[in-house]
Amino acid sequence: MSESPELLPDDADAVRTALVEWYEASHRSFPWRETTDPYEILVSEVMSQQTQLSRVETAWAEFLERWPTAADLAAADRSEVVAFWTDHSLGYNNRARYLHEAAGQVVDDHGGEFPETPEGLQDLQGVGPYTANAVASFAFNNGDAVVDTNVKRVLYRAFDVPDDDAAFEDAAAELMPEGRSRVWNNAIMELGGVACEKTPSCDEAGCPWRQWCHAYETGDFTAPDVPTQPSFEGSRRQFRGRVVKLLGEYDELGLDEIGPRIRVDYAPEGEYGREWLRGLLDDLEDDELVEVEERENGVVARLQR
Template sequence: MPSDVVIIAGARRSVLTWWEANRRELPWRDTRDPWAVLVAEVMAQQTQVARVIPRWHDFLDRWPTANALAAAPLADLLRAWQGLGYPRRAANLHRCAVEVTADPSLEGRLPSTLDGLLALPGIGPYTARAVLAFAEEADVGVVDTNTGRILARVVGERLGARAAQAEADRWVPAGEGWAWNQAMLDLGALVCRPTPRCDHCPLAGGCRWALDGWPEPDPATRSAGVSVRQAPYRGSMREARGRVLDALVDGPVAEDRLIAGVAGRLQEAVGSARPSAGPDAISRAATAVEELLGEGLVQASAGHIQLAGEGHPTPAGRADQ
């Protein structure tokens, strides 16, 4: 019976051979610049890759370094981020740029160690390891929704964070961390999807879940790194928050007018024929404003709401309290 080492070695060859014929051509794979890699990873979190590609190019044309972004007002970044969703990612990226620019030991460069990257705002275990693997070509495993799904299915059980990371690290071929992780990301995106295409999978012959006949529940469900299906955007707080930020792109808006306008848009979106915004829409709009204030993504001054970093920033949130 072949040893575990032999099985893994064969699986590695199968995956890398598959990848050579099926790899996705993504522009950030042509760079080893840590900043460019970080921007790509942050943008691609919960946003479709096809939407990210043109925005990544635009972003780096405008802010090619952490120093360049650190010198820009957060409001400019939030405007540029419109349409990508989850603006907290943008705020954390800005904070990260400010920190590495202010640190005399870094001088605008990202740390090249796992602990150093994890210490920065908004950089979690996946993003830190992705920067190391894709910019530094380090032999570390990355665990995201795609790779986490593969790992759980191959071993045939739900994996906690520590177990998933250990399994991911164990599979990385020495000296091939960059290629291996890119291959695993593509395999998860193209083949080992939520509804898998096992007949196209180079790991099918050794996948415990497939060999057992795909029993329910799928071991990838709730496994580390694997994201759960999001609630519909329409009618969600994500929609309300997005509409607040959209309304502020052109400048400050009186708070009462902002809430009324956003509430009206929310009501229109669900097809309501009411002549004016109802209490539920008004409540969601007001809550969205309060949340964004609390997170420092918008600020208040003299009864008006504006994007954070617009004019005179108020880090504590409201300037009129």
């Protein structure tokens, strides 16, 4: 780790105490914050990727009612899990596949017990560094300092940390009190989510870091550059989701049965025709979400089971 204490206030302990007390006094209530079950937390983390938390709450509760444990999910038909994901508009369907496979790994490779470290959790299918650290933090209080878009914005504004990934990681690690990753990571993400948003609400949210904050002192509330998300409307991702949802309602369908049902301007020989649709199906087949079969009378597709 490179040296970063010079970026932080001299009274770092007071900074830490102020944030934790602010969080514990009043924070948004989400059901996954009330559990330390790693399976329930993993489901919430995967669902929360690029999905509004208000939608996640309903989907999370329904998902856990249907598959309450990792063993239940591992035993489920994958096509049912993917169909649930699509029906609840939870983003990329391969996340559902990865979650299903990760549950199988927990059961088959770990005796039904989740790994407790970020490194161990990354061995699970589809679990990257951020998600692994979140589960280690919130389930086992055994994580590193989280560094997401919200945290970068907070550190950049409050302590004038340079817009550099290594600098953010160093500052975040220096700030986090040892052995308190659960409360700390929740608290600093909450700060970025309710007080230090793109348009800040410093006084309204009672930001506990105002007395140390560089942005609050100078009035300069610029933030690190954030990559713009491509539009979902009209995207290949949108049409892939429509295909999966449609195939969940039928045993199998041919190209010219699928096409008109997923876009009104489908024309077999047109720009958005069989060739375009076959490309979508090939992508979904590569992701092991659908099966495509060549027959004498044409191509048919079905959900992979």
